Amino acid sequence: MRAPSVLRALLLGVLLFGPPAALSAQGPGAPAGAGVRREVRIGVPGVPAALDPAAALEGAVPLIARQVFDTLVAYREGSTDVEPALATRWSVSRDGLVWTFTLRDGVRFHDGAPLTAAEVAASFERYLRPEAQGAAGVWPHLLRGAPGVVKEVRAPGPRTFQMVLAQPYAPLLTVLAHTGLAVTRAVATADGVRLVGSGPYRVVDASAGRMALEAAPGAWGGTPRAERLVFLDVGTDEQAEAELDARSLDVWFPAGPPRRTEGALSVPGLRVGYIAFQTEKEPFSRRQIRRAVAAALDPAVLGVALERAAVPLQSFLPPGVWARREGSPVLGGSRETVKALLRDGGWPKEPVPTLLVPAEDRPLNLPRLAETLQILLGSDAMALRVQVEPEPTVRTLLGGGAFDLALAEAAVLGGDPHLFLFPLSTSEAAVKGPRALNYSFYRNPRLDDVLIRASQLAYRPERRRLYQRAQAILAEDLPWIPIYVRLHWALARPEVRGLRLHPTGLHRLDTITLEAAGGAR
Numbered sequence: 222m223r224a225p226s227v228l229r230a231l232l233l234g235v236l237l238f239g240p241p242a243a244l245s246a247q248g249p250g251a252p253a254g255a256g257v258r259r260e261v262r263i264g265v266p267g268v269p270a271a272l273d274p275a276a277a278l279e280g281a282v283p284l285i286a287r288q289v290f291d292t293l294v295a296y297r298e299g300s301t302d303v304e305p306a307l308a309t310r311w312s313v314s315r316d317g318l319v320w321t322f323t324l325r326d327g328v329r330f331h332d333g334a335p336l337t338a339a340e341v342a343a344s345f346e347r348y349l350r351p352e353a354q355g356a357a358g359v360w361p362h363l364l365r366g367a368p369g370v371v372k373e374v375r376a377p378g379p380r381t382f383q384m385v386l387a388q389p390y391a392p393l394l395t396v397l398a399h400t401g402l403a404v405t406r407a408v409a410t411a412d413g414v415r416l417v418g419s420g421p422y423r424v425v426d427a428s429a430g431r432m433a434l435e436a437a438p439g440a441w442g443g444t445p446r447a448e449r450l451v452f453l454d455v456g457t458d459e460q461a462e463a464e465l466d467a468r469s470l471d472v473w474f475p476a477g478p479p480r481r482t483e484g485a486l487s488v489p490g491l492r493v494g495y496i497a498f499q500t501e502k503e504p505f506s507r508r509q510i511r512r513a514v515a516a517a518l519d520p521a522v523l524g525v526a527l528e529r530a531a532v533p534l535q536s537f538l539p540p541g542v543w544a545r546r547e548g549s550p551v552l553g554g555s556r557e558t559v560k561a562l563l564r565d566g567g568w569p570k571e572p573v574p575t576l577l578v579p580a581e582d583r584p585l586n587l588p589r590l591a592e593t594l595q596i597l598l599g600s601d602a603m604a605l606r607v608q609v610e611p612e613p614t615v616r617t618l619l620g621g622g623a624f625d626l627a628l629a630e631a632a633v634l635g636g637d638p639h640l641f642l643f644p645l646s647t648s649e650a651a652v653k654g655p656r657a658l659n660y661s662f663y664r665n666p667r668l669d670d671v672l673i674r675a676s677q678l679a680y681r682p683e684r685r686r687l688y689q690r691a692q693a694i695l696a697e698d699l700p701w702i703p704i705y706v707r708l709h710w711a712l713a714r715p716e717v718r719g720l721r722l723h724p725t726g727l728h729r730l731d732t733i734t735l736e737a738a739g740g741a742r
Contacts, residue, residue, distance in 0.1 A: 259448035261717075261735050264455030264464065264473040268432050272424060273416060274403040275348055275359050278634070279726060283359075283400040284474065285452055287727045288434055290403035290418035291442075293322055293341070293382075294394060296725060301491075301636025302543040303398045307336065307419070308382070313679040317389030318372075324380045328441045330406045331423040338376030344404045345374040345384070359401025363635045365390070389677040391684055395543070396635035400727055421445040421731040430454035436731075445731035446719060465714055471735055472720060473712045474728075477584020478529035484715060487708040488722040489532060489540050491633040493641070494585075494705040496594075497619070497660040498626050504574070505626060509566030511699040514626075516554030516562060517601045518594065523552070523704065526593035530585035531705040537642065537692045539706040541724025544638045544688035549696055551703055559601045568603050575606045577627035579615045585707065587628055594628075620657040628704070629660055636725055638688045639676045645701060646691070647672055663700030 265281040274286035295306035308322035328336035348360050349368050361367045370393070373385040384393070396402065406417040417423075421442055422434035434450040455461050455473055458480045464470035465484075479485055496514070498505035505511055520533035527533065535550040578591040591607045598605050610618070618624050634640040644650045644658035647669050651659040668691060675687035695701075709726050719732040 260451060261447045261449070261730075261733050262451045262453060262469065262471045263730070264453050264461055264470050266454070266456040266474075266476050268430050268452050268454040270427060270429065272427070272432070274400045274405065276401075278359055278362055278399075278401060281452070281474075283727055285432060285434075286403060286418075287400045287420075288422045288450060288730050289420045289424060290400060290405055290416075291328075291420050292398050292400065292403045294398045296398045296636060296723065296727070298721065298729075299488075299723065300541055300543055301395060301398075301633070301724065303394060306398075307341070307404055311394070317391070317677060317679055318386045320384045320386070320393060322382045322384075324382060325441060326380070328419055329439065330417045330419050331437050332406070332408060332417050334406060334417075336404070336419060337379055338382040339379075340406055341382045341404050342374045342376040344406070345371075345402075347405070347407060348402070349374070359399060363396040363399060363402065363640070364393075389679075391676055391679050392635065392637040392639040394679075394681075395637035396640075399635045399725070422450060442731070446734045447731075450730060450733075461712060465712065468714070471714050471717055472733070475710055475712065478708065478710050479712045481712060484713050484717075485710060486713065486720070486722060487529075487710045488724060489534075489706045490709045490724055490726060491539055491542065491636065492630060492707040493534060493539060493633070493703055494531065494587075494590075494628060494630050494707070495645075496626055496702045496704055497629050498700060498702075499622055499624055500661050500663045500700050501622060502625060504566065504569050507566045508698055509562045510568060511702070513559050513562035513566060513568070513601075514598065514603065515552055515699055515702050516559045517598050517603065518552045518702070518704070519597060520550075520552045522593065522597060523590075526590050527585065527705050529708070529710075531707045534703040534706045537695050537703055538638055538688075539633060539724065542633050542636060542638060542641075544685045546689045546692035546696075551696060551699075556601065563602070573604045573606050574625035575608045577615060577618055577624040578607060578609050579612045579628065580609050581612065585705075590704075591628060619660045620654055622653055622657075622660075622662055627660065639672070642688065642691055642695075643672050643676060646695060661700040663698070665694065665698065665700075668694045668698075 265284060267281045269282050272286055272289060274290050276282050291307050293306060293308040294303040297304050307325055307328060309325050310323040311320060313320050324336060324338060364370050370386050370388055370390040371384060372387040375383050377383060408415045408417055421437060421440045422445060423437045424432060425435040426433040432452045436445045436448050461473040462481055498511050500506050520535065523533045535552055536545055538545040576591055578587050581587050588609045595605045595607055619627055631641060631645055646659060648664040651662045651664055671687050671691045675684050678684055709722055711720060711722060713720055716736045718734045718736055722728050
């Protein structure tokens with residue numbers, strides 16, 4: 222093994238005794254014959270005072286909103302592929318500009334009002350207003366700005382809703398499953414406007430650091446397992462562990478891996494860490510050198526360095542993203558392979574290339590990960606310097622191309638491959654300055670053509686084929702190398718049943734029950 226003795230010892234411990242927490246999407250067990258408590262108390266960092274699904278892409282707001290508001294389509298379990306929700310059918314015009322959705326019969330909002338196409342159109346019109354499209358809002362991130370690709374929304378019939386686009390935009394169907402684009406009904410109150418949903422739960426109480434949801438009678442998706450969900454603001458391990466032990470908390474969704482491993486479960490998310498090569502500069506303009514770096518990175522050793530915050534990634538898309546290309550791992554190779562690639566590419570003795578790294582150390586210690594990369598490459602005679610900088614400085618250097626190689630992160634926004642592969646890999650995004658997204662400054666007209674076509678074709682099987690071809694091109698050229706994918710974590714008491722985590726972080730919680738020995742509480 223090429224790993225130094227310390228890393229080898231750590232790795233051996235992991236291999237012998239297993240990882241600290243299983244990457245499981247199933248909740249921990251509970252005693253047989255237990256009774257059922259109908260209220261489940263859930264800790265999250267940052268419970269909002271009011272619930273607006275359009276306000277945030279990640280965190281507590283969309284997680285809680287997922288339980289209250291429905292979307293036209295929904296993410297399948299364990300995947301970012303979609304299935305019917307408020308819309309049972311959909312179609313798109315030949316020119317890709319008009320999407321037509323047929324709404325589900327018999328759906329009512331929590332205030333008793335029926336779901337109609339007019340209500341759906343009014344909901345999306347609210348999102349189209351400038352005040353709903355601020356920098357933190359969901360719409361600009363998923364629909365190419367404000368107003369972005371959406372030109373008009375309309376209701377040509379009571380159960381028919383249409384979105385008219387300014388240009389073809391195939392990712393629309395995937396991103397419509399994100400809670401930030403949920404269907405809401407705006408109801409005027411004495412204090413302003415209250416947003417009403419049609420989901421499994423309705424908000425019955427909200428105060429500082431606390432929001433209570435109650436099962437909505439007659440929900441179209443069925444009756445939730447728990448009668449109430451109470452979300453509490455819990456931000457630290459110490460607070461969460463104390464409240465779990467005191468039975469005043471049942472589930473905690475931390476921002477990173479919890480200290481406690483008993484009752485912990487996790488699932489790979491959508492945030493990917495990768496090495497960006499400055500392909501306009503030597504030696505990383507040479508494909509053989511980029512491939513040598515990938516071959517020298519042992520994923521098992523990386524797994525130890527990542528600890529519990531992330532897991533190594535062997536594909537250009539995370540496991541839960543539809544159209545992911547399986548097989549042909551990106552990282553790792555024999556020493557003979559590395560030597561041959563270096564011989565063909567010619568690693569320079571001077572100057573020594575520099576690895577640019579953000580100073581972030583929680584929940585993932587990136588400088589420590591950079592040291593592991595430095596050791597792995599150094600063991601194959603690829604000397605490397607590490608340059609740790611504050612995140613704003615890193616962004617400036619990346620955008621200006623003033624680096625050799627860098628550790629960076631990007632998310633598969635909305636779960637669609639387009640919103641990840643396109644900005645990281647196309648010529649359009651390889652423009653220096655604050656708008657740069659393709660930090661490798663890699664340009665390949667063949668890849669551009671594949672990714673542009675995939676963003677315009679609505680036929681999903683063809684999109685899948687194109688994205689898998691794009692990943693094959695990336696695997697051949699390696700302008701950037703996926704290194705890891707961050708994990709979503711939960712910590713649950715033994716009595717919790719039915720907790721299943723989703724790659725998006727928008728976990729479905731209407732399946733949870735809490736069984737307590739000795740009967741219901």
